[in-house]
Amino acid sequence: MSDTIDAAARPxxxxxxxxxxxASGRNLHIPAGxxxxxxQGLYFVFWGLLVTVLMGAQLLILSDxxxxxxxxxxxxxxxxxxxxxxLYQVRSLGKLWHGRMRLTLALAGLMGxxxxxxxxxRRAPDSVYLLANVFAxxxxxILYIITFNWSIAVLAGTLGRNDIALExxxxxxxxxxxxxLPFAGVIGYKVASAVxxxxxxxxxxxxxxxxANLVVLVxxxLPFSLTLSLAWSCKDAVLRQLSNLGRLxxxxxxxx
Numbered sequence: 001m002s003d004t005i006d007a008a009a010r011p012x013x014x015x016x017x018x019x020x021x022x023a024s025g026r027n028l029h030i031p032a033g034x035x036x037x038x039x040q041g042l043y044f045v046f047w048g049l050l051v052t053v054l055m056g057a058q059l060l061i062l063s064d065x066x067x068x069x070x071x072x073x074x075x076x077x078x079x080x081x082x083x084x085x086x087l088y089q090v091r092s093l094g095k096l097w098h099g100r101m102r103l104t105l106a107l108a109g110l111m112g113x114x115x116x117x118x119x120x121x122r123r124a125p126d127s128v129y130l131l132a133n134v135f136a137x138x139x140x141x142i143l144y145i146i147t148f149n150w151s152i153a154v155l156a157g158t159l160g161r162n163d164i165a166l167e168x169x170x171x172x173x174x175x176x177x178x179x180x181l182p183f184a185g186v187i188g189y190k191v192a193s194a195v196x197x198x199x200x201x202x203x204x205x206x207x208x209x210x211x212a213n214l215v216v217l218v219x220x221x222l223p224f225s226l227t228l229s230l231a232w233s234c235k236d237a238v239l240r241q242l243s244n245l246g247r248l249x250x251x252x253x254x255x256x
Contacts, residue, residue: 029092030092030093030158030241031092032242032245034090034091034092034093035238035239035241035242035245036242037086037087037089037090038086038087038090038155038235038238039235039238039239039242040083040086041083041084041085041086041087041089041090042083042087042231042232042234042235042238043083043235044079044080044082044083044086045079045080045083045084045087045148045231046083046228046231046232046235047076047079048076048077048078048079048080048081048082048083049076049080049145049224049227049228049231050076050228051072051073051075051076051079052073052076052077052080052111052141053076053141053221053224054076055069055070055072055073055076056073056076056118056137056138056141057221059073059118059122060134060138070119070122073115073118073119074115074119077108077111077112077115078112080108080111080144081108081109081111081112084101084104084105084108084148085105085108087101087104087151088101088102088104088105093154093155093158094154094158096154097151097154097155097158100147100150100151100154101151103147104144104147104148104151107140107143107144107147108144110136110140111137111140111141111144114133114134114136114137114140115137117130117133117134117136117137118134118137121133121134135187138183139180139183139184139187142175142179142180142183143180145175145179145223145224145227146172146175146176146179146180147172148227148231149168149169149171149172149175149227149230150168150169150172152164152165152168152230152231152234153165153166153168153169153172155234155238156168156230156234156237159234159237159238159241161233161234161237164230164233164234164237167226167230168230171223171226171227171230174223175223175227178223179223
């Protein structure tokens with residue numbers, strides 16, 4: 001009789017041993033609803049940023065795109081804003097996460113605002129005011145990428161993915177030197193040159209766009225692609241944790 005009881009208890013003991021690492025994880029204080037918001041938000045941000053960067057780069061270089069193709073830029077920005085809002089709704093990751101996501105959400109809102117000027121500038125390319133807002137759109141996008149990387153670092157650290165957290169912090173810092181500082185330096189230099197030499201600011205800005213050829217864009221888009229890969233990896237980690245949470249909940253219900 002005791003042998004039968006011991007044999008029946010062995011699978012439960014194995015299940016307890018397998019579930020122990022999951023139960024001792026740092027992520028179980030996150031509600032299932034927040035896992036869903038995280039997965040949805042990262043999914044929307046991934047595809048939204050991908051479409052925004054690709055279409056935005058083409059709109060700045062190509063002048064013969066159809067209005068239907070131009071509309072994809074707005075869809076990409078809208079998806080990015082929706083995804084960022086879903087991530088901002090997650091409140092169980094602490095004050096650091098919420099503070100960084102508040103800044104990221106504000107930058108997403110700026111991207112949505114300045115996105116309208118891209119369409120207007122395409123139809124009035126001689127307007128200095130509209131062109132300045134186009135560069136503001138690009139600057140808001142760069143700042144969004146940086147803050148999003150730092151937010152991903154907080155999420156990855158909470159999930160125990162220290163490798164993703166380290167890469168996110170590194171990429172966020174590298175983007176400052178690779179994207180933000182060169183962008184601000186070039187714009188500032190051209191504006192100063194136009195003011196000091198009393199030149200044409202519009203021609204100076206157009207010179208910047210004329211140098212945005214395919215090779216330069218490939219180099220600049222590399223940091224964006226690395227950020228997107230981290231977002232996708234973090235989304236997969238969130239889905240795995242949600243699946244583990246569901247299995248643990250099922251075991252608690254079915255157990256004695």
